[in-house]
Amino acid sequence: MSVLVTGGAGYIGSHMVWRLLDAGENVVVIDRLSTGFDWAVPAEVELVVGDIGDPELVGKVPRERGVSAVFHFAGSIVVPESVTDPLGYYLNNTVKSRALLEACVDAGVPHFIFSSTAAVYGTPETADPVAEDAALRPESPYGTSKLMTETMLRDTAAAHPLNYACLRYFNVAGADPAGRTGQSTPDATHLIKVATQAALSKRPYMQVFGTDYPTPDGTCIRDYIHVTDLVDAHYLALEHLRATGENLTANCGYGHGHSVLEVVDVVKRVSGSEFEVRMADRRAGDAVSIVANSDRIRERLGWKPHYDDLEKIVTHALNWEDALSRRNT
Ligand SMILES: NC(=O)c1ccc[n+]([C@@H]2O[C@H](COP(=O)([O-])OP(=O)(O)OC[C@H]3O[C@@H](n4cnc5c(N)ncnc54)[C@H](O)[C@@H]3O)[C@@H](O)[C@H]2O)c1
Ligand SMILES: O=c1ccn([C@@H]2O[C@H](COP(=O)(O)OP(=O)(O)O[C@H]3O[C@H](CO)[C@@H](O)[C@H](O)[C@H]3O)[C@@H](O)[C@H]2O)c(=O)[nH]1
Numbered sequence: 105m106s107v108l109v110t111g112g113a114g115y116i117g118s119h120m121v122w123r124l125l126d127a128g129e130n131v132v133v134i135d136r137l138s139t140g141f142d143w144a145v146p147a148e149v150e151l152v153v154g155d156i157g158d159p160e161l162v163g164k165v166p167r168e169r170g171v172s173a174v175f176h177f178a179g180s181i182v183v184p185e186s187v188t189d190p191l192g193y194y195l196n197n198t199v200k201s202r203a204l205l206e207a208c209v210d211a212g213v214p215h216f217i218f219s220s221t222a223a224v225y226g227t228p229e230t231a232d233p234v235a236e237d238a239a240l241r242p243e244s245p246y247g248t249s250k251l252m253t254e255t256m257l258r259d260t261a262a263a264h265p266l267n268y269a270c271l272r273y274f275n276v277a278g279a280d281p282a283g284r285t286g287q288s289t290p291d292a293t294h295l296i297k298v299a300t301q302a303a304l305s306k307r308p309y310m311q312v313f314g315t316d317y318p319t320p321d322g323t324c325i326r327d328y329i330h331v332t333d334l335v336d337a338h339y340l341a342l343e344h345l346r347a348t349g350e351n352l353t354a355n356c357g358y359g360h361g362h363s364v365l366e367v368v369d370v371v372k373r374v375s376g377s378e379f380e381v382r383m384a385d386r387r388a389g390d391a392v393s394i395v396a397n398s399d400r401i402r403e404r405l406g407w408k409p410h411y412d413d414l415e416k417i418v419t420h421a422l423n424w425e426d427a428l429s430r431r432n433t
Contacts, residue, residue, distance in 0.1 A: 286424025357396025
């Protein structure tokens with residue numbers, strides 16, 4: 105039997121692949137390599153280059169490889185891009201997830217673990233950490249495209265012998281502490297990635313989007329979760345589905361946040377680089393503050409994070425960014 109990882113050549117998916125290998129699982133990856141890299145997939149893992157929306161491909165792989173669980177990471181992930189290209193996002197994140205799900209039902213795959221997002225909540229009503237039963241009011245086509253897949257999963261699991269976990273990630277950052285993989289997309293827009301690139305002079309400067317928010321230092325607050333703790337949560341979710349068959353929707357975050365300026369300060373301190381930071385206007389669509397209530401994942405899965413420390417997250421991100429420079433030259 106094997107475990108299928110869609111998007112396994114991407115940032116989070118490649119960490120999942122290593123986590124599964126570390127646990128002794130057989131792994132197969134489907135990735136079309138739009139933002140992922142073939143070299144990010146370990147040599148011992150079969151990489152099927154193709155699209156999860158291709159019914160022939162997704163019809164074949166689960167049957168031929170005896171797939172007993174799917175981790176579904178493949179998708180489009182840039183919130184502002186989804187605003188200008190909503191149909192592209194509904195196609196890649198919703199329509200193609202439907203094709204994959206149908207193939208899983210047809211092949212009798214019992215367990216499905218889905219990459220959802222904090223963007224399903226939109227801007228929370230209060231500054232308190234947001235729990236899973238909060239109102240679901242996505243503010244972008246990206247968030248809606250993910251919520252629609254959550255809904256498809258719920259309804260499919262009610263009708264077929266398939267169970268699922270929807271894991272709603274907050275801000276994923278950092279890299280494999282052993283240096284085996286990391287965030288490799290050169291034009292990624294995520295704060296910690298951008299700041300580490302500025303620290304290593306891969307960018308001439310970075311910008312802080314908005315300094316007049318109603319927060320202590322005027323910049324937005326996010327809950328940054330180390331990618332290794334995130335993939336640990338995924339593996340626990342798989343064990344939970346295998347053991348209990350109970351569906352689960354859970355936030356993945358630590359339960360406390362950091363402002364943009366705090367992140368920038370930590371990157372400067374850890375890197376020892378005084379890179380230029382320009383204060384800029386607010387970026388469209390940014391929530392002021394969003395932090396996870398993570399009680400459910402801790403209680404139901406017994407999840408205990410090991411890297412709940414911004415300095416460690418930044419250190420690992422910097423180490424990977426540095427290693428990438430050597431790979432690119
Ligand atoms: N990075 C974050 O902070 C974050 C937060 C919340 C949710 N997520 C979700 O996690 C998942 C992984 O994100 P990531 O940061 O690793 O992004 P990524 O872009 O690094 O990885 C996505 C992978 O999917 C592949 N892919 C995209 N569309 C595909 C398709 N139609 N068929 C086959 N392969 C396809 C890409 O080539 C890439 O390798 C996404 O679903 C994203 O929405 C990410
Ligand atoms: O160069 C930069 C990049 C970001 N930011 C700010 O940093 C914060 C975090 O931004 P970013 O790292 O782009 O993440 P988010 O926009 O919060 O979105 C991420 O986190 C969401 C979950 O919270 C996921 O759904 C998304 O896929 C993922 O991109 C925001 O206030 C940004 O305005 C800057 O000031 N300068």
